[in-house]
Amino acid sequence: MRYLPLKESDRAEMLSVIGTSSVEALFADVPAAALQDGTIAGLPLHASELAVERHMAGLAGKNLAAGSAPFFLGAGAYRHHVPASVDHLIQRGEFLTAYTPYQPEIAQGTLQMLFEFQTQVAQLYGCEVANASMYDGSTACWEAVAMARRVTRRGKAILAGGLHPHYVCTVRTMARFTGDEIVSALPVLEGGCGESELAAQVDGDTSCVVVQYPDILGRLPDLAALAEAAHAAGALLVAVVTEPVALGAIASPGELGADIVVGEGQSLGVGLQFGGPYLGLFATREKFVRQMPGRLCGETVDADGKRGFVLTLSTREQHIRREKATSNICTNAGLCALAFSVHMSLLGGKGLTALAAENHRLACLAAERLAQLPGVELVTGEFFNEFTLKLPADARQAVRNLAEKGILAGVSLGRLYPGEDALAGGLLVAVTETTTEEDIEALAAGLAEELA
């Protein structure tokens, strides 16, 4: 077997050193009734690299890859161009096959990268400190709600209607077990972001207000007003950013007053990957750092006085604090953080601005073109690279029909909010730098035919 270096002669020699007759004898502690005599029945035997590659290619071929069709899906996962050097660098074995940097003297590569990543995320979010990543945006969102409870010692979180429904479900699921009270509402297609309604709900029991920015319909809520309302009641503002590229074009949540900023980092470097692994980003104010979940990398010096980096403040974490830890998280998304960081380093502030501008330019083009279709209404007046159309038909069926014609038209609100009649006409369309004007025309033509 190609992954196993021991030879039969090695095994025999090692068994004699151990002083036993067979490998099976090493499993003496396993009760005989639980020990398999031979290979487990009903499962295939080993296969060559060629055979496995063929099998997997066969499965991959049963999917319609985003790049092989006019493609407009977003809703928390965005298709951006990833520079070739990003994928090359994350496949360096020294990054790919390293463990969590518990021995910092021989893990400075990972640690320095994490320190740079934390700084990049903090800058991007307009916050003072960021951690070394979480699993993804949705779990980071829940962790933010839990952290707000620890900071404020209050147990009611108010979720804006524009928060991604999967994030809402994740928070609701976890809150069911922790006892947090969760207040949430559906988005309203033509009602705006509902800042004043949200602000009116904040009271003395509220731990935090959670607002997505841009929100699930692509709108840009007024975070500053919400921060003011939350702070006036002693609550925190949690901002959720599912499209980090947007922050090249719009003000960062931190500078608008958010106390905790979390989100999905997948857009930069990571790729679509059918939803995972993704990259949870988590940033906050320095004064809350000891309530933060997840790993943190910090600067220090070595015995010779040279600058170096270590994992730090681990007294918050499960391996030290056990049942009193701020979170049970252990493994995070290190390699995705590296991909994000490399992509961000290639872009820099200047490139991020240009990338965001190109996204916005194409999105404006698409919105204008699609809004010209008879009966189609653009319901998001202000947006970044994703907007919502109201179709005079069931958008979910339209998306399915267009997929059969090789057009991946977007995410219908029927898919995200099944059974909600008021949202059934909603179609969420995301446009990035990978979208061409031909793609936009193809979608316009396809939709026109579908609605005719």
Place this chain on the structure above:
Amino acid sequence: MNINPTGWRPTAPEPAEGAFVPTTTGNRGLMLEEPLIFEIGTGETCGVDLPEPDAAAPSRLGARARKAPVALPGLSEPEAVRHYTRLSRQNYAIDCGIFPLGSCTMKHNPRLNEKVARMDGFADLHPLQPESTIQGALAVIDELADWLMKLTGMPAIAMSPKAGAHGELCGMLCIRAALEARGDPRAVVLVPESAHGTNPATAAFAGYRVETIPATEAGRVDTAALKARLGPDVAGVMITNPNTCGLFEPDMREISDAVHAAGGFVYCDGANFNAIVGRVRPGDLGIDAMHINLHKTFSTPHGGGGPGSGPVVLSEALAPFAPLPLVLHNADGTLRLVEEESAGEDQPESFGRMSAFHGQMGMFTRALAYILSHGADGLRQVSGDAVLNANYVLRCLEGVLEAPFASSGPCMHEALFGDGSFAKGVSTLDVAKALIDEGFHPMTMYFPLVVHGAMLIEPTECESKANLDQFITALRAIAERAAAGDPTLGQAPYYAPRRRLDEAAAARKPVLAWHETE
């Protein structure tokens, strides 16, 4: 033809006078100092060619429009490639040599996995595409799920948890949901003292009070103490098997039966599944839930700390409570995703959703490629070789290191030692750092907590005998120095990119981001 009949090898000359003189750059040959991107990049540099933004272009950003660019440096492509390549060379990795971290299963990461995960049909696929366009992706989930259920002998599985600890949480939430469904919530979860820290943290996060069960002299769970504590307030136990001492829990079946008789559930931490894969099905030991770290047993890369993937196999009793989404078969042979919409019909008692989308697809493709490569026979050989390698390490080192459980028989996939043989003033940390100078990644230190100065060595099946012999020889020599009280150990490492780092200073006044003022 023998090209070197005398067996001659080049030998190093005596060190020259002044061999360690400082260099002006701080570099030492191939060991290169690398500044931060904030020190080499500029706000004007960009390594991606993009259209220049048109200030006059129409904007729909309204009042939210950013006034100035994010203050982040950019690097040109050659600068970026060089920066990260130089950083990478300051890392030890499995690709460089043995990485014997106990409980971490640092095995070879096959490159076929990487190739497969990057196939367009997997890598460039959106999680919310219509079902007709993702049948191959659902098939990967379904096929991997089938393998994992058969390898563990369990009837159900939740594929979406994103890492081991997330899987633990999934299992514990299933247990809590099952107990609540029968109107018997219960408050306590029992965790052995040798447990990994995630176990008590998870139980607490799931809303339980944690009580600790002691270990026996032989490094196993004290079955009698555990049974004595069972009662109507105990929701369940979380047991790692093989345990964190590297030993199989021979009473597992008896423990499971006792817990079930008392109305509780058994969570098994599957972090050490590599020791038994293909040979023992945890389902035969009566467990109710177990997470499987795909990044351990099934070779997906650790990536310097993730991403992981932690599918959870479930018993019949817990299956109805599994989180969304699930993949089910349609009558026509196609596959479908069960999400909130159809949960009412297909999974009405599901406890909910643990994250957005459908789990770690990029890890599923890698793990499936690995499993198919090994097949049932290869996986059986994996556990056999992993256990053989660990026992070889145990026997070769028990003469020079305290081996608290060696007398109780063979170990499983990892060998546990204590610091009992070290002279006063020499610590496990010193020994670990000395291993770094010898060119090896150290073992897991100070875990499990039940052994003083613990050193947990998990070689995995991927090491040749020659590699193990080299590692053993080095550790033996260090152990002898430790027993003799060699004071130079306290300063190790001498030859790593950095000397010992001041972790206390880092925690006292945390510097967690770069600032211009530095």
